[in-house]
Amino acid sequence: MSSTISGNTEKFAEYKTLKVTIEQSIAHIELCRPAELNSMTTEFWSELPDAVRTIDEYVLARVIVISAQGKHFSAGMDLSVFANMGKDFQGEPARRAEKARRMILKLQDAFNALEEVRMPVLAALQGGVIGGAVDMVSACDSRYCTEDAFFCIKETEIGMTADVGTLQRLPHLMPQGLVRELVYTGRKMGSQESKNCGLVNHVYPDQETMLSEVMKIAQTIASHSPMAIAGCKEMLNYTRDHDVANSLNYIATWQSGMLQMPDVMEAMGAAQEKRAPIFKDLLP
Amino acid sequence: MSSTISGNTEKFAEYKTLKVTIEQSIAHIELCRPAELNSMTTEFWSELPDAVRTIDEYVLARVIVISAQGKHFSAGMDLSVFANMGKDFQGEPARRAEKARRMILKLQDAFNALEEVRMPVLAALQGGVIGGAVDMVSACDSRYCTEDAFFCIKETEIGMTADVGTLQRLPHLMPQGLVRELVYTGRKMGSQESKNCGLVNHVYPDQETMLSEVMKIAQTIASHSPMAIAGCKEMLNYTRDHDVANSLNYIATWQSGMLQMPDVMEAMGAAQEKRAPIFKDLLP
Amino acid sequence: MSSTISGNTEKFAEYKTLKVTIEQSIAHIELCRPAELNSMTTEFWSELPDAVRTIDEYVLARVIVISAQGKHFSAGMDLSVFANMGKDFQGEPARRAEKARRMILKLQDAFNALEEVRMPVLAALQGGVIGGAVDMVSACDSRYCTEDAFFCIKETEIGMTADVGTLQRLPHLMPQGLVRELVYTGRKMGSQESKNCGLVNHVYPDQETMLSEVMKIAQTIASHSPMAIAGCKEMLNYTRDHDVANSLNYIATWQSGMLQMPDVMEAMGAAQEKRAPIFKDLLP
Amino acid sequence: MSSTISGNTEKFAEYKTLKVTIEQSIAHIELCRPAELNSMTTEFWSELPDAVRTIDEYVLARVIVISAQGKHFSAGMDLSVFANMGKDFQGEPARRAEKARRMILKLQDAFNALEEVRMPVLAALQGGVIGGAVDMVSACDSRYCTEDAFFCIKETEIGMTADVGTLQRLPHLMPQGLVRELVYTGRKMGSQESKNCGLVNHVYPDQETMLSEVMKIAQTIASHSPMAIAGCKEMLNYTRDHDVANSLNYIATWQSGMLQMPDVMEAMGAAQEKRAPIFKDLLP
Amino acid sequence: MSSTISGNTEKFAEYKTLKVTIEQSIAHIELCRPAELNSMTTEFWSELPDAVRTIDEYVLARVIVISAQGKHFSAGMDLSVFANMGKDFQGEPARRAEKARRMILKLQDAFNALEEVRMPVLAALQGGVIGGAVDMVSACDSRYCTEDAFFCIKETEIGMTADVGTLQRLPHLMPQGLVRELVYTGRKMGSQESKNCGLVNHVYPDQETMLSEVMKIAQTIASHSPMAIAGCKEMLNYTRDHDVANSLNYIATWQSGMLQMPDVMEAMGAAQEKRAPIFKDLLP
């Protein structure tokens, strides 16, 4: 597949805040401003959704792994974003409020992209996962971290209500009573507590080990039928937001078009022949 | 009560895939094809809902325990079901798709029965709980397992998206980040991890111990007012699918008819007299 | 702030079932009938919502801590309430049923108050948390307990379906499979199991330690912007009852009016000056 | 197609309350107890859903027309049904209430069948459409009537709240302010007012004209692709009960399997050749 | 019944903006400040909900008729309300925004009362129905008007978005395309157009005739079982806000407690004896 990514991925090289590498159907997106604690600058907010949506649109990979360079995953929102926003807001207060609303919806959209793409997104986290970074990883499919990782809903401490996804998605990922304590106090939650409460799937001793293990999980996912995987992701997203009866009807309707025999035949044939199955990519 | 089940239960003896025993208001349904790993044949898909709905309609028991004979709980869908389905699907593709949709809805209905009956359904699991078996036990009220039990969402591995309930119900039973890893990779999850994440309530050293302990839980349930228990199940199902305000209104409305004093009087009288209370069955 | 509470809080001294103390923006509500196991009498059902709504309306505190005097948190509904109700119900059965429905909605409303007020409510629990007390603490933001604490959904045992919130809120706080076992059997769940399953955030060796530690958490919350905290609580309540897309839109709309710079400026200024920030109270 | 209906339709001849005729893909169901004002007896409540579901399951027609013999469409519930129900209800009041709830759900299901079948159901009405008959025709796709027709929500007058569909479906068919007047007063609404408010599509001078004209409409429907028609009905039902965003997503998902070229090709080819298109039936 | 209203209705005489008369189970609420065009002052916003909720709580009537003295029904919000509000809003803008939100919710609650009470509310309208008056009558069950009546969504013209119910309820009462024109332009809609589009049920030549005829409708409603009527209103409100499947389940559950034979027996007995049935009031 690496031969087809040509033109579409050239822009990845221009990114200021992300490094994107695609190998063997796994796209690895790294936050690459460790010196600035991978804080989320204005460029970040456009590069991240651009990266994942390009990967999806042109079918450049079957799974996405997000990690970060340096000691911390991310310190969250870069203060320059607030400053830039401020410049745009002038005049009558109702019109400014209406504009602020659209601006927040736009920021949210950057993380919605992680949910909307057809392939799973795995987050591999070390050090601080702070403020906007919690919003971000809450929109990933699964989270993995190192022993030294910690989560901090920083917004409360700086006088704000988190508004790009943490309050909407975290309660689906861990017990509500604990979510509320973290949100109201802004205290740090360490890796072990994060594992125990279900927020992360596994804790690894260091980043190298973590990346190596998360890549193995990614390889397993990439080896499966991307049609089956895309159906699973669509259904898991749908189920979170609908009742069981509607969700059952939805998959039955989805399957009427999407359940076809070629992939099943290939999977079974490969199993009999004791070889790895070969599945076609999704269509762009 | 065993004297009243007469005619309605005769058909249980005809079942090919299930053994149904009813004693002291506990119905025990056993998957009874251990040699074939209790795979889910065409008969199974009609016998299971028939059994639980008959038990409910004629009020043959106050709680249902489902277990399996042999080393594994169930290997999931029997391949013969696919083969049988294939025969029916001919001709124009849209009409086949429409028929496939109805067929999946019908399969789903077999497990919906577990939710819809008025009495709790407990699942006692050993060995492999694979593919369709995960869909099935996700529709039970509570799950218990042996140390050697493991869960495997096999569908992904054979090129399919699970479509009879796993993706709709499992996210309500355990943390979403872990559900997604299991779904996308198809890896096995062992008994201890299943306990830690909340999917099963208790792990027992072996099947004999498990059945003995689960039957004690069933006896406790059977000793309570079936009217109170039926109300609890209705409310827990309803709450999963509605918001809190609607759910509170629903139970207030339900109670206006269902909350009556005879059962409370009996419970209190029995407590004072230090004897077991005697509650009437629900009406058929 | 203690100087402003004057008139509004005088009525607190009249309460029969609660002791209310407000210091440094923390309102401490204690169940104060330990000799009767803090059972929930007719007075309790009006005093509790009156207390929390008064604290909210007149902005008497920024966080509420609920605890109980004596060996047990609460034995739940006092039998006198049933007796009192009985007197009111006479005549034609449909009209009585309609009245019973309104009565239950009114009881539920007492605990809805815990959710609706703008400040977090923390529950500190020891000994038995039984029947109606489980309904009550399920409506608090977070729960903390001592080692000797246990939870018991008593209603089932006395022939009733719990109808003031347990069945509606508990499934959002801990795994569903375990909720169902507790509801159907009425068995006690101890402190460690409660911590493991996510129902309580922390277990403390004794009540004194617990209260001391919970008050520290309360102090942290009270030190933050009450505007930010109120936004968080509104969003967490909203998210539980709506899908993610609607919830994201809701916070964007909320923020258009509620996100203002003064609090952020104060938080940042205080951080730079290494002092505690000073935030204004909400408006009454 | 009339040659294929053989065995499945034999039972139609046994019906006591309905006459079923199938010609040229149009099933005509007539209420056939004019002497008793086509009141809804116990047999009716099972024969009606049996008829429409059999027609659907075996694909015996592409559209259903419901009409009635005699001067009035139907006087609604036959009093014998109440009497029969009464016999079954004995003993403890909560258990009776629970049984009554299931009984009502079962009656409702008879009219749900009209919505759930894959083909449109047209109602041709004359004289009185009273009580349960309003519930029934509210579940049909479209309504037509004669000049002498009138609608009457009789339940209110006999001390009951209509409970088999009128209150749930009528507000989707005509203005709410008028619905409420009809429901609260039980007054008769004549044909012209029914046409003006949108409840009926057309008023005809007499039953003969009406049946002749409604059959023409039915013929047009039967001449179209049953696949397209089934999709329309599914979508119209779905849209009534879901928001626009979900409904748009649903049809896109549905079409992924159901939109296929053969029917379009046939329609276009027939148009070019100036002949009637020939579409295959749905699969049974 | 007029003998029982004693103490509870004394406060009605104190009202500044409403005249309340109760006769033969019909409560007549008149806006009584014709000289000021019945504009909605601060007193009005508390007196209206107080009146209808008192009538409901003490079961003082079985139906409510709202009309107005003078040439116009109401000019809507009195400007003094804005002025009063302004005084309360000082200080930091986020806290003011949060307070404004609660203030609007409180205003809305005044009209929610019209929906929530157990008896139907009929609005009899003449002359201008302007601004807040449209919000108000949209929350009534049915609307009737004189030939000279007109509706005007005035808020748009004075630079505001209507926020106490018009935009939420009017689209349920008349065609959406027309609602949008009225809302965006603020143009007047006359009585005939209002009748044609379904917003009002009937147009009368003058107020005297209107009141006389609306009172006849009210009498019919008051003559029916208030239990049946209360059930109808609850169901019609519920259906507007829920899908059909949930609404059908809700009435089945409601009826399990509320459907009882005494009222039906009385209705049938009275019919046989050719006398008016006598139904008991609801319980307070």
Next chain:
Amino acid sequence: MSSTISGNTEKFAEYKTLKVTIEQSIAHIELCRPAELNSMTTEFWSELPDAVRTIDEYVLARVIVISAQGKHFSAGMDLSVFANMGKDFQGEPARRAEKARRMILKLQDAFNALEEVRMPVLAALQGGVIGGAVDMVSACDSRYCTEDAFFCIKETEIGMTADVGTLQRLPHLMPQGLVRELVYTGRKMGSQESKNCGLVNHVYPDQETMLSEVMKIAQTIASHSPMAIAGCKEMLNYTRDHDVANSLNYIATWQSGMLQMPDVMEAMGAAQEKRAPIFKDLLP
């Protein structure tokens, strides 16, 4: 304002299927391929959403009027679109189905744009409004037509289920029983019937008169506060898709930021001074 539209509107001149004129805050979008019956080509599907979203993003107008040149408004989908689509669909059927789903969602998005922009969209229709054109005008705020106009849900006739909005939006605009007849039969509905059923607001004798009158409506809208209008549109869209309680809460929350005094002051000042008010545009 016409001076500010400079660069953004240059692209409008490049459009193949639309002519866009902006004067006095009214954007007039004309379908401009009358010789081809304004059929919807591939260019149309991108130009229409581009036009309305550009107008919204850069605040180029306060209201949009859509009309068409020639005898007919539009014949709906151009067959070339199907042909183009066909080329892209190759290979394994599940992957094609998944792609088809995304393609339909993209087509739908073109009409969603009409709903999502902050200003009202008025449709002025003559002659045939056919197939995709019905989907399109259903997404407009209000519809107006000439006497010779007719609506035709053509999709059914060509063997398809309409899938870009008709089935989702039309049932909100006119009575459901009539919608179903039109959908199932594909018959034409003339202007008078369209007016009577509420689909169009007004019928005009010819297109010139219609455009002149619709422009007057547009001018009225443009003269009002665009902040108030945007709030109205947001609320009307929201209310269609949510229940009344949620919708009331939403506007209260919206108003907390959006309700500000400058526009109200200007409106009142202008009224006192008997001049037209001058409102600022929304922010881009």
